[in-house]
Amino acid sequence: MAETIRLEVARYRPEEETEPTFDAFEVPFRKDWVVLDALNYIKDKLDGTLSYRWSCRMGVCGSCGMMVNGEPKLTCATFLSSYRSGTVRVEPLQNFPVIRDLVIETTDFLRKLKSVKPWIVAQNGASSQQGEFLQTPDQLNAYKQYSMCINCLICYAACPVCGLDSHFVGPAAIALAQRYNLDSRDQGSDQRLDILSQHEGIWGCTFVGECTQACPKQVDPAGAIQRYKLTAATEWLKSLLPLGSAK
Amino acid sequence: MKTASTYTEFHPRWHRTRISTYWWMGRWAYLKFILRELSSVFVACFVVVTLLQLQALNRGPVQYAEFQRWLQKPSVIALNGISFLFVLFHAVTWFNLAPRALVVRIGGKRIPDIAIAAANYVAWLVLSAAIAWLMIV
Numbered sequence: 001m002a003e004t005i006r007l008e009v010a011r012y013r014p015e016e017e018t019e020p021t022f023d024a025f026e027v028p029f030r031k032d033w034v035v036l037d038a039l040n041y042i043k044d045k046l047d048g049t050l051s052y053r054w055s056c057r058m059g060v061c062g063s064c065g066m067m068v069n070g071e072p073k074l075t076c077a078t079f080l081s082s083y084r085s086g087t088v089r090v091e092p093l094q095n096f097p098v099i100r101d102l103v104i105e106t107t108d109f110l111r112k113l114k115s116v117k118p119w120i121v122a123q124n125g126a127s128s129q130q131g132e133f134l135q136t137p138d139q140l141n142a143y144k145q146y147s148m149c150i151n152c153l154i155c156y157a158a159c160p161v162c163g164l165d166s167h168f169v170g171p172a173a174i175a176l177a178q179r180y181n182l183d184s185r186d187q188g189s190d191q192r193l194d195i196l197s198q199h200e201g202i203w204g205c206t207f208v209g210e211c212t213q214a215c216p217k218q219v220d221p222a223g224a225i226q227r228y229k230l231t232a233a234t235e236w237l238k239s240l241l242p243l244g245s246a247k
Numbered sequence: 248m249k250t251a252s253t254y255t256e257f258h259p260r261w262h263r264t265r266i267s268t269y270w271w272m273g274r275w276a277y278l279k280f281i282l283r284e285l286s287s288v289f290v291a292c293f294v295v296v297t298l299l300q301l302q303a304l305n306r307g308p309v310q311y312a313e314f315q316r317w318l319q320k321p322s323v324i325a326l327n328g329i330s331f332l333f334v335l336f337h338a339v340t341w342f343n344l345a346p347r348a349l350v351v352r353i354g355g356k357r358i359p360d361i362a363i364a365a366a367n368y369v370a371w372l373v374l375s376a377a378i379a380w381l382m383i384v
Contacts, residue, residue, distance in 0.1 A: 014260040070273075097261035105261055138355045160277060163266045208280045209344065226348030 003029040005080055007038055009050065010091040012098050020098065022089075023047070035075040035090060036064050039102075052102035059216060062152030066102055067091040072157035074216045093157040109153060112169045115195055116177035121188025139184040146179035146224055148217040155211035155221050161204055168204040169196065171211035171221030178224040181231075197232040205229075282333075283340045289333035296327065342367040 004026040012020040025046050027038045036054055043050050055061040057076045064075045069089050080088065096104035155171035156162045162170050177196055181189040196202050205225045212222040271277040303314035317323060345367050346360035 012262050014262070020262055094264065097263050099261055160266075160270060160280075163270070206280070206284070207344065207347075208277065209347070210276050212347070213276065220347070223347040223350070226344075227350060230348060 005029040005038070005084070006087045007035075007042065008087055008089045009039070009042065009102070010098075011050075011101050012092075013049075014100065020091075023050075024087075029080060029084070031079075031081050033080045035066070035068055035073070035078045035080060035088060038080060038088070039075065039090065050102075051100045060150060062150035065093050065152040065154045065157065067094055067157065072154040072214050074152060074154065077216055093153055095157050095159070095163040096153070104153070106153065108166070109151075109156065109170065109173070113151070113173045113176065116169065116173050116192055117188050117195075118173070118176040118180060120180060120183060120186045121191060122185070123187040133185045135184055142184070143179045143182035146175045146182070146219055149176055149179070149219045149221075150217055152216065154214050154216060155219075158210040158214035160208055160210075161206055165200070165204055167200040169201050171205075171225065172219075174202060174205075174228060175219050175221040175224040178228055181228075193232060193235060196228060197236075202228045202232060279340070283337060286333040286337035286340075289330040290337055292326070292330045293334055296330075338371065342371070 005028075007025045007027055008022045009025060010020050011017075011023050025038075025042050027041045027046075030037075036057060039050065039052055039054075043052075052064070052066070054064040054076065056063070059074055059077050062074075065072060066075050067073070067090070068075065068078050069083060072093055075090070090102065092098045092102045092104050096106065096109075099105050149172055151172060153172065155175075159168075159171055161168050174196060177192045180186045181192060202225050205222075207222060207226060209222045212220045215221060271281045300314060300318075303311045318327075342364055346363040349363050351358040351363065
């Protein structure tokens with residue numbers, strides 16, 4: 001008889017339930033299967049009503065973040081073999097409202113992300129029609145790490161501040177702001193500083209550091225936030241000087 | 248829990264999980280963070296004791312001898328012992344986190360995290376040795 005593994009999957013059907021419950025499923029255990037494969041098996045063979053997000057299956061789209069045995073993980077990169085000795089408990093990412101089963105509501109994150117202007121702000125009148133914006137490898141390396149963010153929201157699930165303070169802008173949005181601040185083609189850092197130097201921005205972070213530990217793309221949002229704190233403090237000190245930075 | 252259907256197509260009810268007051272007890276990383284925050288109280292405690300010690304020293308040998316007798320009380324020794332452990336924890340956790348905040352580049356190359364942390368530990372040792380030398384000599 002083929003080996004199986006037990007999955008306990010959080011279910012929330014708002015038309016029927018006021019609280020989430022768990023459904024248990026036995027799925028085939030295969031060494032090359034990740035948790036997402038097991039969820040797809042359940043959806044295809046056992047219970048077609050199970051709802052969850054996924055797309056690329058290769059750690060690029062950032063859709064399939066879920067809590068696996070209490071840890072925020074990309075389910076497409078989390079192998080069943082890591083949990084061979086016990087049950088795999090799959091829940092929606094914590095610190096977000098749940099719409100249905102494993103599907104979370106992300107509108108609030110998208111609003112916060114937009115507020116930090118995660119795009120190149122060109123104020124010197126330069127246009128791409130005038131030619132390419134050339135960059136040296138060193139200039140690229142200055143921000144490349146932060147550009148690897150896939151908006152999977154795993155850092156938000158790992159961060160206790162995100163759960164306790166719904167106004168906190170959060171790790172990924174700040175890391176992406178830093179990605180553009182460090183880009184040699186961008187001139188929007190002053191605009192972002194106004195937003196991120198507020199209490200709900202960088203100063204809301206208490207440096208737990210779990211966002212960096214949990215990040216599947218090694219973006220290091222905690223590092224980005226601490227670096228930004230140094231920048232904001234320096235700018236504040238400069239503003240106190242008579243000939244400080246003029247905006 | 249099954250209830251009567253209250254589903255509305257355009258306004259689905261989202262479920263929000265309430266965060267427990269004891270959220271920090273479920274995971275070592277969170278507990279470590281809370282202990283690090285708590286350690287600030289003991290750092291302040293150490294500072295206050297040192298300031299009181301300097302004040303007693305300034306007042307003269309009688310007052311300083313009296314302060315030293317106070318330091319030898321078991322309750323004060325216990326408080327200082329606990330404070331010392333928390334200050335040690337505070338210093339080690341912050342030095343280990345320092346490379347997250349300090350990105351130093353020399354000649355276009357980023358200085359490795361371990362070198363940043365090591366610089367903090369070396370500065371700590373040198374300053375401690377200098378203060379110890381001042382107190383002993």
